[in-house]
Amino acid sequence: MTETDFLLKMTARGLKLKAQRMRGLTVEKKKGPMDLKEVLDVLEQLAPLSLAESWDNVGLLVEPIKCRPIKTILLTNDLTDSVMSEAEAMNCDLIISYHPPLFRPIKCLVSKDWKQRLVIRAIAAGIAVFSPHTSWDSVKGGVNDWLVGGVGSGKVSVLSQALSSAPQSHKLEFTARSQEELNTIMAELKGMNSGVNLQHKAVSSETDGFFISLICPDSALTPSVQTLLKHAAPSQSLSILQVKKRPLPGYGQGRLSVLDEPVTVAAAVQQMKSHLGLNHLRLALGAQQTLESTVNTVAVCAGSGGSVLNGVKADLYITGEMSHHEVLDSVAAGASVILSDHSNSERGFLAVFKKRLAVHLSNSVTVALSRADRDPLEVV
Known part of the structure; x- marks a missing residue:
């Protein structure tokens, strides 16, 4: 789902919910159990992962081997050994950890590393782990x-x-001396970029032939430029501009x-x-x-x-x-x-999100706040 689609959908949903509240109606909730994919779809609607920073590691970080209905979700700011013990004791199905317990690439899973040990325990217990991190900051x-x-x-x-998370695109501007040359160039470009939608606009001039403005995605930039450089007029007039992403x-x-x-x-x-x-x-x-x-x-x-x-x-x-x-x-x-202190500036939002999430889940799903989660620093 693109940001535009998301914004339109959420705007429409917001207006619908507002109308329902004005009529004294409650939001209709899904009946029966929900699987992991359904819950992940809800989380994506509430805060698209595309909003996260490029350096971040967000989304589903641990997926159980055997899928099971999601009955209990535990919200925590940090996934620690004590929080994992809490999740195991309550037969939790999904942990939503604001901070990603896995951040850097790992080459092995060994119990002597505390973060890897958490992953091993989650897999053994059949608990999924999801992290939203900076997508929650940005939304x-x-x-x-x-x-x-x-x-x-x-x-x-x-x-x-x-x-916008839309793929990076570029504007290529160049000239062609005649309609015939323009047709040849466009045919070659489409042949080089099979399956890629190349949008172009051509403006004719009595003296300079045709001025062409072409939008191409980042993946099509190199073959498109190579094609244009084979032709005299485009090679002499070609300019490349990066299209700014929409705020x-x-x-x-x-x-x-x-x-x-x-x-x-x-x-x-x-x-x-x-x-x-x-x-x-x-x-x-x-x-x-x-x-x-x-x-x-x-x-x-x-x-x-x-x-x-x-x-x-x-x-x-x-x-x-x-x-x-x-x-x-x-x-x-x-x-x-x-x-x-770091996590104290974030943890209180979990209670807000708990209520927000519960509205979109089945009545059979329980959302709980971790009692073991706390900032590691305290005043002594």
């Missing part, structure tokens, strides 16, 4: 929208815009909020403690700032936000972790910084 209404909402309502925009408004990494009602730094700290369910946060006051300084703009990035927040103009940064020098740079630029 509208996802982790970052939830995080920025902790300070209050405001006009929210995306810091790092997500782009997806509201989707992407990080958020910036212009608050409807400004707050003090002290108030923002208290509101984020409540929002994240924490007793302690770390605060670095921006240059010339105090606890009573006014916060009009807030920039957030769940997890490790240094690279996304770098250079963003805001009164306050909120993220899980930043390096020492990233904090110093932010403070020198006048921005105060709130750090919660």
Whole structure:
């Protein structure tokens, strides 16, 4: 499903659900058991994996050998030994781990490596493991929208815009001296790129023959250029332009909020403690700032936000972790910084997603939040 199809589908679905709520109706849920593919389809609808960053490792990471109905789903921020024991004890069928337990390629499966041991245990127990990670960060209404909402309502925009996942394409512009030459070139291009749709537009000129603009996918670029270079007029006039991918408004990494009602730094700290369910946060006051300084703009990035927040103009940064020098740079630029530790900036979204997921699943599927999942760091 393309992003365009997804957006249209979700918009239509949203309007339908809104109309149902206005009429006092409930959303019709699937009856009976659901298999793994059906649940994966729901997860894809809620947050397309194409929204994830290119470096990420998302999707179905462990698939059971024998398919079985999905009756119990466990949501966790991190898959650890204690979380896996919890999943085994509850006869879990699917673990949705926000962070991918498998990230780098592996050459073997041995129990002495704790992450590989988790995979072995999942396979032995017949438990599927799925990770959404940055697709949840990027999606509208996802982790970052939830995080920025902790300070209050405001006009929210995306810091790092997500782009369409459509294949990269190129525009080839060239000239042909006559209709005959143009026909010959196009026939050769279609022959070289059998099965590939090459869109072109030709504009005739009384003096220069024909000016052609042709769109081709990345896979067809090399053979198309090689074909054009065989002809005199195209070889002398050829220019190659990379077509920019279409932005997806509201989707992407990080958020910036212009608050409807400004707050003090002290108030923002208290509101984020409540929002994240924490007793302690770390605060670095921006240059010339105090606890009573006014916060009009807030920039957030769940997890490790240094690279996304770098250079963003805001009164306050909120993220899980930043390096020492990233904090110093932010403070020198006048921005105060709130750090919660990495997973504490993400974990609270699981409860939001639990409710969202349950609406789309069969009544026979139970969605549970892990009780064993916690940030490895604590204040002592």
